[in-house]
Amino acid sequence: MRGGLLLALLLITTPLAQRAQAADLIGDLLMAATAAPVDVPPDASLDAPPVEGRRRPGQPAELPPAEPQQQNKGAVSAPPPDAFPADQVPIPDRWRLIEAVGVHARWFDPYNQNTLKGDRPIAGTQDWFFTLIGLSDTVIEPRSFPLPVGSQTTTRPGSNDNFGRARSFEGSQTILVGLALTKGSTAFKPPEIEARLTLAFNDNYAQVSEKRILSVSPSNPPRRNDAFVGVQEAFIDYHIRNVSERYDFDSVRVGIQAFSSDFRGFLFQDNQLGVRLFGDRDNNRWQYNLAAFQRIEKDTNSGLNDLGQPLRKDYVFVANLYRQDLPVPGITSQLSVVYNRNREAGEIHFDDNGFPVRPALIGNDRTRDYDIVYLGYNADGHIGRLNLTASAYSATGEDRNSIFTSKPAHVQAWFAAFEPSYDLDWIRIRGSALYASGDSKPYDNRETGFDAIVENPQFAGADTSYWIRQSIPFIGGGQAISLNGRNGVLADLRSSKDEGQSNFNNPGTVLLGAGADFDLTPRLRLSANINRLWFDNTAVLQVLRNEGSISRDLGWDYSVSAIWRPKMTQNLVFRGSVAIFDPGSGFTDLFSNSSGDRRYYSVLLDAILNF
Numbered sequence: 062m063r064g065g066l067l068l069a070l071l072l073i074t075t076p077l078a079q080r081a082q083a084a085d086l087i088g089d090l091l092m093a094a095t096a097a098p099v100d101v102p103p104d105a106s107l108d109a110p111p112v113e114g115r116r117r118p119g120q121p122a123e124l125p126p127a128e129p130q131q132q133n134k135g136a137v138s139a140p141p142p143d144a145f146p147a148d149q150v151p152i153p154d155r156w157r158l159i160e161a162v163g164v165h166a167r168w169f170d171p172y173n174q175n176t177l178k179g180d181r182p183i184a185g186t187q188d189w190f191f192t193l194i195g196l197s198d199t200v201i202e203p204r205s206f207p208l209p210v211g212s213q214t215t216t217r218p219g220s221n222d223n224f225g226r227a228r229s230f231e232g233s234q235t236i237l238v239g240l241a242l243t244k245g246s247t248a249f250k251p252p253e254i255e256a257r258l259t260l261a262f263n264d265n266y267a268q269v270s271e272k273r274i275l276s277v278s279p280s281n282p283p284r285r286n287d288a289f290v291g292v293q294e295a296f297i298d299y300h301i302r303n304v305s306e307r308y309d310f311d312s313v314r315v316g317i318q319a320f321s322s323d324f325r326g327f328l329f330q331d332n333q334l335g336v337r338l339f340g341d342r343d344n345n346r347w348q349y350n351l352a353a354f355q356r357i358e359k360d361t362n363s364g365l366n367d368l369g370q371p372l373r374k375d376y377v378f379v380a381n382l383y384r385q386d387l388p389v390p391g392i393t394s395q396l397s398v399v400y401n402r403n404r405e406a407g408e409i410h411f412d413d414n415g416f417p418v419r420p421a422l423i424g425n426d427r428t429r430d431y432d433i434v435y436l437g438y439n440a441d442g443h444i445g446r447l448n449l450t451a452s453a454y455s456a457t458g459e460d461r462n463s464i465f466t467s468k469p470a471h472v473q474a475w476f477a478a479f480e481p482s483y484d485l486d487w488i489r490i491r492g493s494a495l496y497a498s499g500d501s502k503p504y505d506n507r508e509t510g511f512d513a514i515v516e517n518p519q520f521a522g523a524d525t526s527y528w529i530r531q532s533i534p535f536i537g538g539g540q541a542i543s544l545n546g547r548n549g550v551l552a553d554l555r556s557s558k559d560e561g562q563s564n565f566n567n568p569g570t571v572l573l574g575a576g577a578d579f580d581l582t583p584r585l586r587l588s589a590n591i592n593r594l595w596f597d598n599t600a601v602l603q604v605l606r607n608e609g610s611i612s613r614d615l616g617w618d619y620s621v622s623a624i625w626r627p628k629m630t631q632n633l634v635f636r637g638s639v640a641i642f643d644p645g646s647g648f649t650d651l652f653s654n655s656s657g658d659r660r661y662y663s664v665l666l667d668a669i670l671n672f
Contacts, residue, residue: 159174166180166181171632171671171672172628172630172632176191177191177192177193178192178193179191179192179241179243188244188245188246188253189242189243189244190242190243190244190247191240191241191242191243192239192240192241192242192243193239193240193672194237194238194239194240194241194259194672195236195237195238195239195671195672196235196236196237196239196669196670196671196672197234197235197236197237197668197669197670197671198233198234198235198236198237198667198668198669199233199234199235199667199668199669200231200232200233200234200235200665200666200667201232201664201665201666201667202230202231202232202233202663202664202665202666203228203229203230203662203664204228204229204230204231204530204531204661204662204663204664205227205228205229205661205662205663206227206229206531206532206533206534206661207227207533207534207536207652207653207661208226208227208229208269208270208271208274208534209271209273209274209534209536209537210271226270226271227270227661228269228270229267229268229269229270229274230266230267230268230269231265231266231267231268232265232266232267233263233264233265233266233363234263234264234265235261235262235263235363236261236262236263237259237260237261237262237293238259238260238262239257239258239259239260239294240257240258240259241255241256241257241258242254242255242256242257243255243256245300249308250303250308250310251300251308251310251312252298252300253299253300254297254298254299254300255297255298256296256297256298257294257295257296257298258292258294258295259292259293259294259295260290260291260292260293261290261291261292261293261363261365262288262289262290263288263289263290263291263360263363263365264286264287264288265286265287265288265362265363266284266285266286266287267284267285267362268283268284268285269283269284270283271283275414276414276415277414277415277416278415285362285414287362287363287413289360289362289363289365289367290365291360291363291365291366291367291368292317292366292368293317293319293332293365293366294316294317294318294319294332295316295317296314296315296316296317296318297314297315297316298312298313298314299312299313299314300312301313301340304340304342305342305344307344309340309341309342309343309344309345310340310341311338311339311340312338312339312340313336313337313338313339314336314337314339315335315336315337316334316335317332317333317334317357317366318332318333318335318337319331319332320332320333320335320337320352320354320379322379322381322397322399322437323381323395323397323437323439323452324395324439324441324450324452325439325441325450325452325478325480325518325519325520326516326517326518326519327452327454327476327478327513327516327518327520328397328399328435328437328454328513328514328516329377329379329399329513329514329515329516330515330516330517331356331515331517332366333354333355333356333357333366333377334354334355334356334357334372335352335353335354335355335377336352336353337350337351337352337353338350338351338352339351339352345385346384346385346386347382347383347384347385348382348383349380349381349382349383350379350380350381351379351380352377352378352379352380353376353377353378353379354376354377354378354379355372355373355375355376356372356373356375356376356377357372357373358370358371358372358373358560359559359560360413361412361413361414361557361559361560362413362414364559373405374403374404374405374408375401375402375403375404375405375562376401376402376403376404377399377400377401377402377514378399378400378402379397379398379399380397380398380399381395381396381397381398382395382396382397383395389444391442391443391444391445392440392441392442392443392444392449393440393441393442394438394439394440395437395438395439395440395441396437396438397435397436397437397438397439398434398435398436398437399434399435399437399514400432400433400434400435401431401432401433401434401435401514401563402432403430403431403432403562403563404430405419405428405429405430405562406428406429406430406461406462407428408428409428410560412557412560416540416541416556417540417541417556418541418556418557418560418561419556419560419561419562420562421464421539421541421542421554421555421556421561421562421564422539422540422541422542422556423464423538423539423540423542423554423556423564423605424463424464424465424539424566424605425462425464425465425467427462427464427467428462429460429461429462429464429562430461430462431458431459431460431461431472431562431563431565432458432459433456433457433458433472433563433565434456434457434458435454435455435456436454436455436457437452437453437454437455438451438452438453439451439452439453440452446483446484447481447482447483448481448482448483448484448489449480449481449482450478450479450480450481450520451477451478451479451480452476452477452478452479453476453477453478454475454476454477454511455473455474455475455476456472456473456474456475456476456511456512456565457471457472457473457474458471458472459471459472460472460508460565463506463508463566464564464566465503465504465566465604466504466505466506468506469506470505470506470507470508470565471506471507471508472507472508472509472565473507473508473509474497474498474508474509474510474511474512474565475496475497475498475509475511476496476497476498476511477495477496478493478494478495478496478518478520479493479494479495480492480493480494480520480521487579487580487581488577488578488579488580489577489578489580490575490576490577491574491575491576491577491578491590492574492575492576493520493521493572493573493574493575493576493590493592494572494573494574495520495521495550495570495571495572496569496570496571496572496597497510497511497550497551497552497569497570497571497597498510498511498569498597499511499552499567499568499569499570499596499597499598499599499600499601500565500566500567500568500569500598500600500601501598501600502600503566503600503601503604504604508565508566509565510553510564510565510566510567510568510569510601511551511565511567511569512551512553512555512563512564512565512567513549513551513553513563514563515558515559516546516548516549516550516551516558517548517549518548518549518550520550521550521572521574521576521590521592522574522576522588522590522592522618522620522622522640524548524665525588525590525620525621525622525638525640525665526590526592526618526620526640527618527619527620527640527641527642527661527662527663528545528550528592528594528615528618528642529548529549529550530547530548530640530663530665531547531642531661531663532544532545532546532547532549532558533545533652535554535605535651536651536652537606537651538554538602538605538606539554539605541556542554542555542556543555543556543557544651546558550570550572551567551570552567552568552569552570552596552615553567554566554567554568554601554605566601567601568596568597568598568599568600568601568602569596569597569598570594570595570596570597571594571595571596571597571613572592572593572594572595573592573593574590574591574592574593574618575590575591576588576589576590576591577589583626583629584625584626584627584629585623585624585625585626586623586624587621587622587623588621588622588623588624589620589621589622590618590619590620590621591617591618591619592617592618593617593618594615594616594617594618594645595613595614595615595645595647596611596613596615596647597613598613599611599612599613599647602651606651608650610650611647611650611651612645612646612647612650613647614645614646614647614648615644615645615647615648616642616643616644616645616647616648617642617643617645618640618641618642618643619640619641619642619643620638620639620640620641620663621638621639622636622637622638622639622665623636623637623638624636631669631671632670632671632672633669633670633671634667634668634669634671635667635668635669636665636666636667636668636669637665637666637667638663638664638665639662639663639664639665640662640663640664640665641660641661641662642660642661642662642663643659643660644659644660644661
């Protein structure tokens with residue numbers, strides 16, 4: 062119908078002279094439209110080959126398949142396209158990806174990717190890593206403390222019969238070289254195997270004002286230079302198993318290894334020979350340690366492990382359990398049981414300078430054994446913006462030979478420490494409190510003075526504090542005995558913290574302190590501390606010094622320190638501190654000086670370069 066209307070319209074619009082021809086044409090078209098359809102083969106024209114170089118509209122070009130060219134040897138096979146929501150390029154490992162974006166390794170650069178620092182696997186491997194540790198620690202330390210005068214020798218005529226000039230100096234250079242070989246993808250799971258060896262090279266110099274301080278021989282000068290090489294780490298760590306999909310694990314470590322029985326080093330912190338089974342559970346919320354150590358003898362002047370001497374008959378067994386977010390979120394609690402089994406009765410041991418250290422020449426001067434069990438609770442963490450560290454120990458057991466009675470004595474002593482701090486933007490304010498019980502009745506069958514195994518407390522200013530940093534000789538109450546140990550907070554009357562035995566006949570220690578840290582810049586921190594110190598009980602001191610009255614007041618300890626990290630990392634750390642000790646009446650009852658020193662000082666300059 063629509064076609065007839067169009068033809069009629071065409072006929073009407075055609076001029077009169079041409080209408081006859083138009084009518085004939087229209088007739089032919091109408092006859093063709095009404096004729097029967099003609100059968101056309103389906104492949105008559107549609108499937109005819111296209112003209113070379115042309116394609117049908119709407120049809121994509123068909124290209125011959127090409128073999129992929131491998132440009133990255135060792136690359137994994139490409140995953141199917143539906144494996145990723147977006148286009149991905151497979152690579153053999155993440156370390157070559159870092160190189161592709163321009164991060165290249167340089168052996169002398171510890172700040173960036175470095176194969177020597179374990180940032181990349183050893184060539185030809187995927188999960189074996191080598192780590193080189195290099196550290197230089199330089200210490201310069203002028204100080205003063207009461208010095209004894211030998212009964213037959215003195216270097217200065219101004220000294221009296223007991224106390225000499227107080228000034229002394231110490232310098233020490235330590236170089237640590239450590240090698241570690243580790244297997245495993247340690248970015249997200251524990252290593253499968255780790256082997257580590259760390260050697261320490263120490264050269265130290267000391268100078269004092271009196272003879273027989275640095276050497277038992279009065280013919281030796283009052284200065285000493287000594288060097289030593291110690292093995293500080295030599296262990297193998299084996300990953301036994303994973304116990305969850307999030308890599309909760311069990312591992313065992315055998316050999317000379319660093320270990321701390323609590324968060325702040327109050328009881329036992331040292332590098333000793335032992336075996337340790339450790340691991341975690343419940344996404345690291347539970348952690349545990351089971352360890353046994355036999356103590357290595359120490360070099361006297363450097364404090365490093367001396368494998369050239371027989372192992373000590375002093376054994377330490379440790380079992381502790383950690384729980385995160387207990388009792389409140391942010392606090393980690395630790396329960397600890399430590400057993401110290403000492404079997405050094407019958408042994409006589411002199412240090413490298415000729416002074417006797419076992420037995421300690423105090424009381425009856427006899428050798429002894431002891432068995433002590435420490436039960437402890439420690440906490441570390443924060444409650445909101447309040448940071449908190451707390452520690453409490455009970456020491457119980459038997460001393461087979463009390464230094465006052467020469468009979469067995471029951472040991473029951475106590476220790477507690479508490480250090481809260483609060484952050485105010487770039488300022489941290491701290492408080493410190495510590496109590497270690499003293500022995501009030503030296504001649505009974507009980508010893509109530511608390512002593513640690515090997516302490517190294519990070520507390521109340523740590524080694525910037527005068528009392529914690531310096532070891533003060535106990536003059537007149539024993540030979541080669543110190544009132545306190547170097548880098549220790551306890552007044553325990555030991556011959557040596559490193560080579561001596563624990564002593565539970567001691568006056569105990571009480572400390573109250575306050576301090577603040579000021580992070581002036583990311584590179585510079587200033588700190589200040591004030592500590593007030595007392596003896597818990599002076600009965601032991603009165604017996605040893607044959608004095609009827611000795612005050613409990615030890616004195617005031619003031620210190621300021623600065624830490625500068627020019628690279629804002631631990632690779633370069635420069636530290637300086639000054640501490641002043643203002644003696645109390647109890648200290649002046651025990652000590653005096655020929656020059657009448659009213660105060661004592663400790664200056665510490667320390668430079669650490671870490672590769």
